[in-house]
Amino acid sequence: MRRSSDLLARGSVSSKSASFLATTLRLLRMEVFRSMTTDQSNLGVTHGGIFYDQQEVMKLHDMMLFIRRFEEKAGQLYGLRKIGGFCHLCNGQEAVCVGVEQGAKSQDYFMTGYRDHGHILARGGDPTEVMAELLGRAGGIVHGKGGSMHMFSAEHNFAGGNGIVGEQVPIGLGFGFASWYRNDGRATFCFMGDGAINQGAVYESFNMASLWKLPIVFVVENNQYAMGTALNRASAETHLYKRGISFKVPGMHVDGMDVLEVANKIAEARQHVTSGEGPIIVEMMTYRYRGHSMSDPATYRSREEVDEWRAGRDPIARLQQQMVDAGLVDAADLKRKDKEIKQQVNAISKAAEAQPEPDAAELWQHVYGNPIEGAYPYPGKVG
Ligand SMILES: Cc1ncc(C[n+]2csc(CCOP(=O)(O)OP(=O)(O)O)c2C)c(N)n1
């Protein structure tokens, strides 16, 4: 559907008739919504002129809540020393990965940094495999060899989970090039943080992606901090959507705490990159409630600042309010759903914990695509 704002942006109607058109469309939408609310099967939420039916809204809500509860459980297991190594949670940022998944298509490619649990779950990764990976178990999504930072799934077109800040950006460039070369119609969604965007390789990637008009959406998760460093202490230009200007890469600035807004804007961005217009940067304004990783007490920011985001802008509470207002659910339904999800997460963590650790021989698997016959294990070195 072509929206009145699109018509305006393209200058195809005068501003007077555009405002008439916008008003008519708004009234029409209200009327459609009113008539729909009398028919239970057509309940839903309209955002930015796009209608999300009950099933879609519930799916987005349940996935965000699932990721929240899943990561809280991961935090507990880390505290009990059952999860080793690093563990970066995305509490507060759930609307970004879930909204991007909604605006993308399953055949599109995703890659991100080490804060990757939400992304693989939103992509449809098996939660028991993700939990088993965190716990270093044999049934983990990469067989217990990667842990928190290295979720990966070819089946779900998810190229990591990458531990080196910014490393996924040249990788995303390669995926975008492959799609352009094969003309396969896929988009690449290459996520990075507000810290990662200062890496030199990011700008080489912007330049090449723009020059070759590759179908890449660079999603910047601006959670305002890179470890303990606030954005304005490390960046001269804090409006990250402008970082592509020198390379003719346009940018969008999006409220990353609003899952429907994220979904709408990502659908537009996808349309842009897959129609041969070249890459785009989408800056998502978001916030992580916890420290950088489980070992960070986050003393570099005030409690008031965290509360302002958590209490005032939480993406799950916000969607819940919209759902209640639209008559999709009531408080009791939401309580029941939360209980159900917590039970699911508990069952998943029990099943993952019950798995054995990977066999030592697994160390030699997946090192090379075509292992050299007889080369591994090195005789006498590793048992
Ligand atoms: C090349 C490199 N330099 C430094 C680090 C250490 N390090 C890990 S995370 C991080 C901050 C990145 O912040 P940001 O990109 O904003 O992502 P966020 O953690 O906020 O999701 C740094 C400096 C690293 N992993 N890789």
Ligand SMILES: [Mg+2]
């Ligand atoms: Mg950050």
